[in-house]
Amino acid sequence: MPTPLAEALLRYTERQTGESPFLTVLPGVAVMRSDHPRPPSHILSGPAVCLVAQGAKWGNFGGRQLEYRAGQALVIGVETPSVGKVFEAKPGAPCLVLMFELDLTVLREVAETLDPPPQINAPPRRGVFVTNFDGPLADCALRLARLLETPQAAPALQPAIMREICYWLLAGPHGGDIARLALKTGPSRHLQDALKALRDRFRDTVRIEDLARIAHMSVSAFHRRFKALTSYTPLQYQKQLRLLEARRLMVAHGANVETAAFEVGYESPSQFSREYARLFGAPPKRDVQRLRVAA
Incomplete structure (x- = not known):
């Protein structure tokens, strides 16, 4: 028997036209429905929560595969x-997923009110994990989904629901890892600064020493911490960003292979094609032809 959350998402998707995922009128909230298993899709994710109300998904991050089912969230x-x-x-x-963005500023504000604060002294784990979305978190998700039926109430109610979700995530088993990502200062904050620099400059030749300097770490420590957080080495991460952007340029803007390759920083179209x-x-x-036919 479907859960109340699955029923709410089912009602919402049955009123929609077009293809999943459905971008809702609620800021930062989307709903995905799949009536059949789907082939793998490549995306740039986060910070976000992907909550399965019905069915099951997996996500692969740098070779690390995480499976999550009804009642669980990535x-x-x-x-x-x-x-x-x-x-x-x-x-x-159908597989029904409620997806919503995580606002790190709100997470930080909520974390600063906790007494006692989340324990963050243990060695940091990865920045991506699966957790059970039950109890108070499940109640928050249901209230968020029900706002889809009364969107006029969203400006007044959605911010409070999102703050409550942040509270229960911080109070849960992964609270220390979430708090570390949201802190204004400290090693994780500097690492996030280096990550942002890499995202902003992914088209350029980037020196790992420069990124390590931004992160206030040695090169070896930066490599280790970067991979622990993202599941990729810095160069693997940069390559993924380049190829995802090139694919977007070809599919959405009609760029040819050579133009897309040079636009994202490749000097050799043949190397680009091999890595793509x-x-x-x-x-x-x-690949682009297949995606256009599928659309």
Whole structure:
């Protein structure tokens, strides 16, 4: 029997036109519905929460695969490339996912009110994890989904619901890791600064020494902490960003292979094509043609 959250999302999706995912009128909130298993899709994720109300998905981050089912959520605390796949869905029992952005500023504000504060002294874990979305968190998610039926109430009610979600995440088993990502100061904050610098300059040749300096770390410590947080080495992360952006340029803007390759920082279109096929499973022209037909 569907849960109240699944019923709310089912009602919402049945009123929609077009293709999933559905961008809702609630800021930062989307709903995904899949009536059949879907092939893997490459995206740049986070910070966000992807809560499964029905069905099941997995996400792959740098070779690390996380499975999450009804009542569980994938929490992404740091912007990172990923591959996602719906693997449990069928007509009559579609996979239903409520996705909403995590505001690190709100997380920080809530974290600063906690007494005692979240324990963050343990060695940092990854910036992506699966957690059970039950108890008070499930109640928050249901209230958020029900706002889709009364969007006029969203400006007054959504901010409070999101703050409550932040509270329960911080008070939960992964609270220390979430608090570390939201802190204004400290090693994780400096690491986030380096991550932002890499995202902003992904088209350029980047020296790891410069990124380590931004992070206030040695090169070896930076490599270790960067991979622990994102599941990628800095160069792997940069390559993923380049290829995802090149794909977007070709699909959405009609750029040819050579133009897209040079635009994202490749000097050799042939190298670009090899690395593109390795990531997406087909050469650029064939992959783009497939995506346009599917759309």
